[in-house]
Amino acid sequence: MLTQVEKYTELAAQYTTEYGIKILGSLLIFLIGRWVSGKVVALIKKAMDKAKVDPTLVSFAVNATYVALIILVIIAAISNLGVETTSFVAIFGAAGLAIGLALKDTLSNVGAAVLIIFFRPFKVGDFIEASGVMGNVKSMNLFSTTLTTADNRSIIIPNGALIAGNIINYTGNEKRRIDLVFDIDYKDDLKLSKEVVLNVLLSHPNVLSEPAPIVVVGALADNSVQLYARPWVPVDLYWDVMFEITESVKLAFDANNISIPFPQMDLHVRRGEL
Template identity: 40%
Template sequence: MPFACTVDGDLPLFFFSVMPFSTNNIFGYDKQAIVDLFITTSLKVLFALAILLLGFWLSKKLQKLIIRALKKTNLEPTFVSFVGNISYYVLLVVFCVLCLAQLGIQTSSLVALLGASTLAIGLALQSSLSNVAAGILLVLFNYFRVGEMIEVAGIEGVVESIEILSTTICTYDNRLVTIPNKQIIENNIINHVGKPLRRIDLVIGVGYEENIDHVRSSLQWVLDQNSEVCLEPAPAIALGELGESSVKFYVRPWVKSTDYFRLKLQLTEAIKRKLDEENISIPFPQRDIHLIQPETKELDVQAA
């Protein structure tokens, strides 16, 4: 409708027509509805952020609690770290889904998508997942630890590391060999230091002409002189076999598993020196070859 504005009530300033307008209506939307929507959305966002922050904090806290609890057991540190990391990420995914649900996003389709993606990845990485499963079994059942001497799949050496996918072994000639965990699980595992003590088996051959008691006392003297040979269980020295060319004595001392290879070499050398000192012969297989000349017949050749 026409509207005139005047200054001091007598001079017109401008004249225009005013369209119907209400402060409670903005661009065709109810102002109160907009305010309510803004407040509701803001609260949802704030709650979602609170859930996300709580998820980060709680996941980290639970991860530390799980690792602290597992460290009190005899489980391998690699397995403890692996379980801690898996628990952290699983809890984080759960809180992310809750965060999306708080924002009003349909999570059922998202969960289905994640499940399908996990299945597809699992089929594509079937070989790697079998190594992961084998790695979990290795550290869970504690077949060996880092720093132990083992023999597996034709490889012998010291365990350098136990990873989720593979295990690294340092051979005695200082070569690093990486073996897939699946291959380790499928083969026989020999742990040379799985027990604190290990027996050295030596076979010493002497001549048939040697005195048995003299040989036994000489071998016993060598063992007594080595302080690293265990007194319990007591070492055994016995005549074990009458060979083709020698009388064989079985010498079986017990030593610490970690000292096995070093002491085996030391004792072998010490026994050889002692037997030489006592003039005890160590025979070796030998053969005498006799050449027999065939008898030649002299033929009388008569000259024609």
Template identity: 45%
Template sequence: MDTNVDGIMDLVTSYAIKIALAVVVYIVGKWLANLIADTMEKTMSAKNVDATVARFTRNISYYALLTMVIIAAMGQLGVQTASFVAVIGAAGLAIGFALQGSLANFAAGVLLILFRPFKAGDFIEAGGASGVVKEISIFSTILTTGDNKLIVIANNAVMGGNIVNYSALPTRRVDMVVGVGYSADLALVKKTLQELVEADERILKDPAATIAVSELADSSVNFVLRPWVNTPDYWGVFFDLNEKIKIRFDELGIEIPFPQMDVHIEKQA
């Protein structure tokens, strides 16, 4: 009887020690994983790495380390970790098949965060929508439109098509077409457009604006007007130039024609 009791006590003591060690490994390991992940995020933030990248790296690192800690803790309990890892792999494979769409969005989110084709605050066109990037998350990209609507686009849709980033470069070219009547003095038109460009301080001197006849259209002679501006000034210059051109042309009597057709009627003798 005493032998049985001693055996049971030894067994209980042995398992108690294993459980205690497993708890210690888990608690200390989790604390270290959190410390390492937080340190990585703070270091990246101190080096002016984008907040989305820093947060994403922190979360991935934390969960990867936590997984290793859990496996180590289970090893202290005598669990065959090799079998456990195999079970996790099989479960992950099954979950992967069930969540193919979500995983595709996750993979696209990782690529967006790594390659950074755009960042929060950029005005972009992607996934069939356009707007200012509000947030880049793991599964979706959130845009806000000019009329303050929120658009949520799956990351897979963003990466699966063309991405146009209007804010990526410091300068942009304003492309305008100005039509005048065939009776207009082309030299005067060109001079007037040049004066309007030079009078606007937001328009850059280098590169110089392009002002040229581009087309002899059905109802008008079309000029291209292509000044360069700093990206934030794009729409302001575009709207103001349209208004100033109309006002100035009216003052000079330069006709801006509308589509029209000349009809010639022949009288039969």
């Protein structure tokens, strides 16, 4: 007859063998499942990149797919331990609801990400202005969008805040108009000045012929006549062309003796009788 100690030892060995195998199996399910999930996500990303899908949509789809697969792997691993998955899913759903209510502001960013993906007001690489900042869209995930400014700063904007206001996409179209203002003196030859500016625009290799550039008298200011120049350029060359045209117009004005006036005030002194 087995002693009490032998009985408990045998029982412990039995449970250790039975549950140890289940725990080891669950651990293998999780590790293998996570590895397979990574491979599946990598294949999806490769296929979408090959199909030239928008990078923003690729990032969103990859992240969402990976999260869903990991949840399924965790449920499968727990089910292997003998836990009733139906009740577990119910508990998980209730916990998810409670967490969702507690993190409603954070989860609103996920909803905002879905709207951005659906309406696509911008894509990765576009230069936008939103939430009071400007920059190139570097990346986007379920919760936030990262912009890189012109001076190479990274700005992270929650997606909810991003779509709460206006979004200006400066590179959403292929062409963009440059708005330039050049001041000339009232004594200068107006027709010659317009011709000089227009020749600079027409001679620049990156100024588009359609729509045609124009030069008009925009305003008669206090100290100058203002010429408005409106050339159209490829959107990715906007800044380069604007700087080059500004310099070329100044040099052309100097060559044609056209002056650029500065604000001034004439003061008349009247001598009173002593």
